């Protein structure tokens with residue numbers, strides 16, 4: 001279902017586990033900071049609203065979305081975390097650079113998740129223009145940061161279930 005047909009922040013019909021027992025890393029790209037900061041606010045608040053303890057949320061910034069993979073890898077190598085949320089915003093420019101970054105980040109984040117057997121959430125907007133990003137970072141289509149946080153909680157709960 002395309003984002004236009006759903007709200008990224010609407011989880012009213014969804015049962016969300018408590019996040020109180022989990023430790024979360026959040027890696028935020030500095031590129032398009034007005035967008036990624038909004039994504040971060042949404043993700044952080046969604047974690048706390050669902051029981052996550054502020055002292056168990058570890059936040060770091062990286063220069064751009066391409067570095068999200070490295071940031072997630074460093075976090076999982078050095079910290080006992082139950083999930084990592086990667087937040088970024090890649091907006092199409094004049095060249096194919098957009099394609100290379102988006103593919104690298106999507107593949108890289110997936111590889112890190114498999115490397116550590118830990119959920120690494122793809123909270124990266126990949127848009128044609130600024131307005132599409134605004135609409136998905138707290139605008140008319142909700143906040144992808146909310147979606148990323150709820151996904152992290154659900155995956156952390158699933159991992160705990162499968163460990164027990």
Ligand SMILES: Nc1c(NC[C@H](O)[C@H](O)[C@H](O)CO)[nH]c(=O)[nH]c1=O
Nearest residue numbers: 029031063064065066088089090091
């Ligand atoms: N154009 C965007 C970038 N570009 C920067 C790259 O992510 C990376 O930091 C650079 O290539 C050095 O490795 N990053 C975004 O997050 N969003 C963009 O729109």
Ligand SMILES: CC(=O)[C@@H](O)COP(=O)(O)O
Nearest residue numbers: 091092093094095097098
């Ligand atoms: C996604 C990008 O790297 C892009 O914003 C850079 O712009 P351009 O393709 O015009 O160099």
